[in-house]
Amino acid sequence: MLTKRIIACFDVDQGRVVKGVSFVELRDAGDPVELATLYDHEGIDELVFLDITASHEDRNTVVEMVRRTADRVFIPFTVGGGLRSDEDMMLMLESGADKITINTAAVERPELISEGAHRFGSQCIVVAIDARTERDGSMQVYTHGGRRPTGIDAVAWAREVVERGAGEIMLTSMNTDGHQGGYDIPLTRAVSEAVGVPVIASGGAGNAQHMIDAITEGRADAVLAASIFHFGTHPIMDVKRRMQAAGIPMRMEHADYDNVL
């Protein structure tokens, strides 16, 4: 049975992980590659790196991070942040990323999705959608890191990006993001039921129950979390055990490379 995935997300600024990550066992907790390796060994299913560097003029730092990650991490990882052309996508994929994610650039020029899907395959193209449930109940797409409303309906946009070739949707709720009070279940469910590709729920993870809810009620195929893992208070395998106990198929093998090889 296909398992549900837990995906860890790192915000990276000039090659360093931001948002206080505190792992005693790490030499350099700000190094995204060292963190990624640790998470791989602790049983995470997939990783996402979001480059939040203000200026994307110089991509060398990100490229170097992607290369080093591909050298050391043997699970899938996605890279996003400021990718605006199929050349940008190619640079990341050639450096070793398995998938790329686009957000604002896709809203501004939806052809970018089809261009990427045509050139690299749909399986590489993750469209990130930031959405907010407004007071009138409508679900609106936001861009520019959730700051700019677009007037576009989230479900309609989700359908369009899939039609254009997106292989997966990473859906972040602006209402719940950062609060650790649970994912936005109605939004997640509305989008997941509207499209035939996998949907990753994002924004609001505070504990294992939130992830269970996103999957059972929100119909998400994967759940993304950042901060709850970064402090070591929610060990990945503990969260997985709780999800499994709730009846969700999970990959429970320990990624013990030294023993297996």
Add this chain to the structure above:
Amino acid sequence: MSHPRLSDLDVIILDYGAGNLRSVIRAVERVGARPEVASVAAAIDEADVVILPGVGAAADTMRNLRERGLVEPIREYLDNDRPFLGVCMGLQALMTVSEEGGEHACLDVLEGRVVRLPGGRKIPHMGWNRVEQRRPTPLFDGIPNGAHFYFVHSYYCDMANPDEVAATTEYGTDVTAVVERGRLAATQFHPEKSGAYGLRIYRNFLLPQSSNGASE
């Protein structure tokens, strides 16, 4: 951890313009071999082991292989039952015909069709799925039956000869996960993206070649 004997093997990873090979190269290195990337027919003839990776569409893959003059050398290599590992599209390309984006003739090394996954589920089939071993093979040494591997695909191999199916995974139907015939092995999942057990597949595949191979 890795195996010193593997470093003597002449492992060729075929580059036919399908994009990123970095993960496959690193996975093979991680288990102790020293792979080389090649895109010319001569390299296939001299290799101890050939690995055909790949993502993307069947039509593009076949066109790329044809343009580089690799179709006949691969067939000839496999006719002689020399060690070959196909990964994802590197499995599907071995089939008779693929229905992805029309009808496309493939390498016809394995008999059967590449068909769309059944409806009613999210497509692509993306993520870690449980792999059921159908028969014992050294390829699964140290890997428990039911271990999970990472899949990303929308089409799968409908094999004419069930004997060639070494493992399956469930996704609306029994999906061919591992094919094995003689010294040909191929996986629908990505072993280079399947953690420790994925690397173990590479190691298990390469290890026997280092004792009985290297003679061609």
